[in-house]
Amino acid sequence: MDLDPRQAFIYRDFFEKSPGLHCVVGSDGRFEHVSPSWTRVTGLPREALIGQEVLDRIHPDDRAAFVAGRGAEGEVAHESRFRCADGSYRWLAWSVSFDADAGRTYGLARDIEPERRTAKDAARRLALYLERSPVAVIESTLQDGIVVWSAAAERMFGHRREEAIGKKLIDLLVPEANVACVRAAVAGLMSGEDAGGRFGVHENLTKDGRRIFCEWHNAPLVGEDGEVRGVLSLVLDVSEAMRERARADENLERYELLMRGSKNGLWDYRPANPHQPLDRETLVYMSDGILGMLGRSSEDADAPRRLGDWGRVIHPEDAQRVMAIFLEHIQKRKDYTYLEYRFVRPDGSIVWVGSTWQSQWSEDGGLLRFAGALVDLSEQRKTEAELRDKLALIERQAGAIRQLGTPILEVYEGVICLPVIGEVDDARGIQMLEATLAAIVEKKASFLILDVTGVASPDSQAVERLSFIVRAAALLGAETVITGIRAAVALGALSNGGSSTEHLRTLRSLKEGLAFCLRARTLRGPNVGGPKARPTR
Template identity: 30%
Template sequence: MTGDEKPVEAAGAGVRAAHGEAAPLALIEASGDLRDPVIAGWSEGAERLFGYTAEEVLGRSLLDTLSGRGGQEAFRRLAEDGSGAPHRCESARKDGSEVVVAWAQHPLRVGSGPPERAIYLGRHVEQGTSAQAPAEPEPGVAQQLLRAILDHLPIVVGKYDREGVFTFHDGKGTEAAGVKPGQLLGANILELYGSDMDASWGMRRALAGEAARDVSDVQGASWETWYVPVHDAHGEPDGAISVTLNASDARQKEIELRAKLQLIEKQQKVIRDLSTPIIEVWDKVLTLPMVGVVDSLRLSEVMDNLLSAIVSKDARYAILDLTGVDAVDTDTARHLIEMIDAIRLLGAEGIVTGIRSNVAQTMITLGVDLSGVTTVGNLRAGLKLCMRRMAATREAGRAPVK
């Protein structure tokens, strides 16, 4: 693959070369539920035939985008048929016109479960042909499509006999794996793995008749492999097929996305810490100024941080300053009282300051009982109260015992 050529476009080029340019060909990759698939790849032939660019259709429903008269039913028959035989129907163009297209669907199946992706090959046919008449299967189309996929997509396909010996080995992905197509023919894959049981478990399961999937890092690339068992006419295991996809780009994007999410979480934590800082305003006196809307989740996080700070700094008082709080609800008020009780259990005293008039009215309306909580008008008054109480405690400690 050269330049910025898309995989599905490259595969389309291979199919066009096999069929000739007389009949325009559209190669479309779709994913999800194949009864109503989502467009995941769009070739140049599809753009020429239907008028849509790839940017316009990627992520859209295939049925909603291309279905003309009777088109949705034809696409559903394709999904139910599964034989790869073409079905003709009228398909919609971007300009609103319709064109008769013979569609063939080739599911990409892994194991015994339903396929999650498929390649749709659409060939423009003459307008005079009935849209409802099923077309005869074109000989060799499946082989031509497979050849195009192997030559242009970053995959490696292998077939093995019941002993694990390669009988087929091909695909463009062999370049990144450091081998040539067919180089491993006649080799035993289990012997290549040697004593590495972790690396060979997927193939061993497939040879035993069970499908498997594995992700590994080889030759500096990330590979995702599906192992599919092959059965003979009597249903007994008779070898296996492996389909390996070079998932390095997707893996790198996943790593980058996780890194971004971690960065966002760290930034959110910094923002939360800045919005509710714990400040030691006096010896053994901590204050926690709160700003904005305080919800139960934020209060839960603040409680953990505040209780840890009380223990680490051996604080006697914790002032909860609500001057900047705009509103509270029932859960918030309940968490606030629980925080005061938790502070008291640590041998300290919680003092609430700066309750606004509207917040006070809300608490009364909600029936919040703050009778057991010390409240003062503002932070300055709260700090003075703490200083007076600590001074009184020291004086009581110096008084002679009679």
């Protein structure tokens, strides 16, 4: 083809400046012309390439494909590795056309080494992923069975790759009860009716006979002709997750059962902003137990649902105290607080609760979570009130009994009588002493009749306690007369204790004792004896 000078210039300029690797190869297979881009890519100067056999630069493994393209009719494309100036090989993508009349081959090569390296790196990463990933990758076809069996599949199901390749997926992994379901799913994928996706969690068999739960994600593999040639499956062993889920469900059922069967309740809230924990609009979770305490249900419009709603259900007398404790808990970033207060129900009834607060704080002081447990204390408080009333009644009765147990009788002016009935222990001895001395002073008594008729068999300690009363009465100027069937026995014990008998008489009966005191009072005068009449010695 004859070109005018202008056209020839354009063609030469294109050849020299094009980024593509243009070349002309003669009938002898040697370079006749190369564009400057060859030097940029291979490091070889144009002079070194021109006249050199092209095959000498092609990798030995790629020469057959290169030769097959030479002389072929039409445009031929192939890829081969070309040896550069430093001895390394770079991948080139060739597009060549043979001119039979001129006996030349015109070629355009493109440097695809970066693409090849990227693809190689991607393949390496994919292989590494398949090796280490917990997700099993399985590819299967209707004709060839399993064709891809990743390392994760080996670990998951126990079959080595060479054992699995060529086997039918259903025969290898699917329990008999699930075969029909899996066959229908595979048929849908192979026919194109099912676009794939999550197949769900199903029970599968392992090599050693165990049954595991796996989550399957399937996708049809479509060829260039649009036909489905196989199915790619991604499989994750979720057996442990299923067991954890079962345990969690069991614990939840147990918790809900316990909550329904008890008078306790739980509440919990998480501030939207940990550093603004007092947002009144923060939603608060409340168990049915709390709603029951409040006399409400979750459907009630006035049921407290936000942090700011709690103030209207707390008893007015407790609201300020509870708010102060709540603010202190937040401001001091406490982990634990316990308090008791009252709720007011819609019907006006009162319920006492014990509230335990637990908080979780971030490292920078933000409130991450605030939870609490409420216990209905109404029955306990009622029982405590009843117990206090009973204790008060018992105390009043005990006082009355004490008074009856130590009856100080003024039988005549200046004469008092202490009847002793039953045992005399330490507590009663002190009580009798205090009551007797107080009566001597109050009544200005000169005589004390200690009647022990009701004491069946006083031991030595009881006698000692009675003797102490006698000695104390003598110090206040009162003469003691002991009466009763066993008076002589008591007198002997008192004498052995070292007490003075100057103001002491023992008579057989209370009647004789009273008669003695009246005669002595008449003979000695009405003011004889007593706390104010006793002479000083």
